[in-house]
Amino acid sequence: MAITESIPVAAPGAGARQRAGRRRGWTTRSLIMLFMVLLLIYFILPLFWMIVSSTKTNEELFSTFGLWFAPDFNLFGNLASVFTYDNGIFLIWLRNSVYYAVCSAIGASLIATLAGYVFAKFQFVGRNLLFAIILGSIMVPNTALAIPLYLLLSKVGLINTALAIILPSLVTPFGVYLMRVYTEQAIPDDLLDAGRVDGAGELRIFWSIALRILMPGFVTILLLTFVGTWNNYFLPLLVTNSPAYYPLTVGLANWNSLAQGFGGSQILFTLVITGSLVSILPLIVGFLFLQRYWQNGLTFGSVRS
Amino acid sequence: MQQEAGATHLIISDIGSKRPPARWSFWRRRVGIPYLFLLPFLLLFAFFFLIPLGYALWISFFVERLVGGTVFVGGQNYLQAFRDANFWFGVRNVLVLLIIQVPVMLGLALVLALLLDSQIVRLKTLFRLGYFLPYAIPSVIGALLWGYLYSAHIGPFTQLAAVFHMPAPGFLTDSGIIPSIGNIVTWQWTGYNMVVMYAALQSVPTELYDAALVDGASGWDIARYIKIPLIAPAIVLTVVFSIIGTLQLFNEPNILGAIVPNIIQDHFTPNMYAYTLGFTNQQYNYAAAISFVLGGVVFVFSYVFMLVTNRGRQR
Numbered sequence: 099m100a101i102t103e104s105i106p107v108a109a110p111g112a113g114a115r116q117r118a119g120r121r122r123g124w125t126t127r128s129l130i131m132l133f134m135v136l137l138l139i140y141f142i143l144p145l146f147w148m149i150v151s152s153t154k155t156n157e158e159l160f161s162t163f164g165l166w167f168a169p170d171f172n173l174f175g176n177l178a179s180v181f182t183y184d185n186g187i188f189l190i191w192l193r194n195s196v197y198y199a200v201c202s203a204i205g206a207s208l209i210a211t212l213a214g215y216v217f218a219k220f221q222f223v224g225r226n227l228l229f230a231i232i233l234g235s236i237m238v239p240n241t242a243l244a245i246p247l248y249l250l251l252s253k254v255g256l257i258n259t260a261l262a263i264i265l266p267s268l269v270t271p272f273g274v275y276l277m278r279v280y281t282e283q284a285i286p287d288d289l290l291d292a293g294r295v296d297g298a299g300e301l302r303i304f305w306s307i308a309l310r311i312l313m314p315g316f317v318t319i320l321l322l323t324f325v326g327t328w329n330n331y332f333l334p335l336l337v338t339n340s341p342a343y344y345p346l347t348v349g350l351a352n353w354n355s356l357a358q359g360f361g362g363s364q365i366l367f368t369l370v371i372t373g374s375l376v377s378i379l380p381l382i383v384g385f386l387f388l389q390r391y392w393q394n395g396l397t398f399g400s401v402r403s
Numbered sequence: 404m405q406q407e408a409g410a411t412h413l414i415i416s417d418i419g420s421k422r423p424p425a426r427w428s429f430w431r432r433r434v435g436i437p438y439l440f441l442l443p444f445l446l447l448f449a450f451f452f453l454i455p456l457g458y459a460l461w462i463s464f465f466v467e468r469l470v471g472g473t474v475f476v477g478g479q480n481y482l483q484a485f486r487d488a489n490f491w492f493g494v495r496n497v498l499v500l501l502i503i504q505v506p507v508m509l510g511l512a513l514v515l516a517l518l519l520d521s522q523i524v525r526l527k528t529l530f531r532l533g534y535f536l537p538y539a540i541p542s543v544i545g546a547l548l549w550g551y552l553y554s555a556h557i558g559p560f561t562q563l564a565a566v567f568h569m570p571a572p573g574f575l576t577d578s579g580i581i582p583s584i585g586n587i588v589t590w591q592w593t594g595y596n597m598v599v600m601y602a603a604l605q606s607v608p609t610e611l612y613d614a615a616l617v618d619g620a621s622g623w624d625i626a627r628y629i630k631i632p633l634i635a636p637a638i639v640l641t642v643v644f645s646i647i648g649t650l651q652l653f654n655e656p657n658i659l660g661a662i663v664p665n666i667i668q669d670h671f672t673p674n675m676y677a678y679t680l681g682f683t684n685q686q687y688n689y690a691a692a693i694s695f696v697l698g699g700v701v702f703v704f705s706y707v708f709m710l711v712t713n714r715g716r717q718r
Contacts, residue, residue, distance in 0.1 A: 127523055130524065134524060138534070141536060141537055143552075144549060144590070145540075147559065160557055163562055164552075164558065164562055212444065213441050216437045216441050220433075220440075221432075222438070228445075235448075237701070237705060238456065238698060239647065239650070239674075242691075243451075243452065243455050244677075244681075245681045245687060245691055246458040246691065248681070249687060250454065250458060265451060274444065300436045300440075331541070346541075347541050350547065351547070354658065354662075374548065377541070378539070382539060389532065
């Protein structure tokens, strides 16, 4: 880290300016707060609109002002139609999303942790080459993969199966990278050597010593993969073509196309809006409670590079 | 601590040399165990990354003809891609976004990160969470919501314009569509980029600018001459991810395309074009070639950018 080189030394002897600057800053400060609040409104606006609209009937969507509630409160009616429309297909999409995301998250974080740990703690033949290939794969656009993946999956008969979504989601090169960095920081070599002296096998050392220390990193990847799979649209769009296998994203997009096709005359608009609300609720809750882990995942990659 | 560590090392290497035959132990530690642990990842990586990629490259050199079946044609698909106006139309659209939207988004993210890191702002947690929130929303749902907000029928902006007897804003028109998509992407990703930069700022030890503060440097000076240079690696990371994401744009235009199919045609972005070729027209070979050209474009842009910034930093 070449941090210290690039700092220009400020001119000495300008001590008192600091306090003057603070007094002058009152208006600047208010303007900045105004700017921050306006942006906050911008970022929250679509969510606010969604919450308001999910309490309206389809007619009220057209007849009342979009950013405020209608006189009557129709959220429960909308929820009922979301869950019962088309024989309750929404519930199946919800179940699919949960199933795909949970399996992918657990599998991917286990696999990435194991791989990251090995890259961090073993000197092995071909290590640098392998790691370079894995890192390089982050740069490859998903598109280049999507079409051949579809063709190969259909050759082995995996189209319209959960595996077609879960298996590709288990590969997280970025996760491997994160776990390597995390392991290097969190686990001293001596600790592993101590375990070896005590005669523990490598698998045992990983399972009962390393994994415990790596838990925060593990949870971070768990979370990132969960959200990544939950939010994924492109892959399931390709590898499923029967509504029974759709996750929420593809299902809702499908309802949206239908709604647009009918020119909004059907109840589908409210379905899409209320369905969207339901499908992001678990994410928002998880996001608020587990934000420490989110932030971990986004940070250690960048801080260290 | 240092000495203790050295001591354990000595003991271990002693034991190691007395235990099983050296060659077996070497093989075990350098090949056997590492690869055993890596096996799950490597298998999946091979099956779901390397093999599909190789397969795509392979089929991109063939053409399926009604008469004569699959024929090897060398680089013909690539030549066709280079001459394909539809493909370049999409490339032009994503390049416009790359050149205009990405700097706006990252500039905004940097300003917000610096403000959150400064002494000026109160309620930091509220702002940070609020700005970051759109990242937690699936991009499909983000695009759906903005699609409704843009709508000429139920969109609140249209309603507001009507109240003031103004013409309805043309979000989903030929001239408005690219800014509208840019807005969705900015809305969704500013917070993410802000958090990456903010976290990098947090890891800068405050002693580094305490001295400058005492010497009367303004907050602006500190941001400009100390903080931004120090978090340059994080900024580079956000730029590279933005380049990759923007050039591959698919979800947002695809969702909006369901609303205004005559404005967003199926070759609006290169990724949408490849999808259409592959899944509507069944032209897998040509779609694979298009994907590779797009991949090449992505690679060139990210690589050139990293090269340029590395040069800049070494100077």
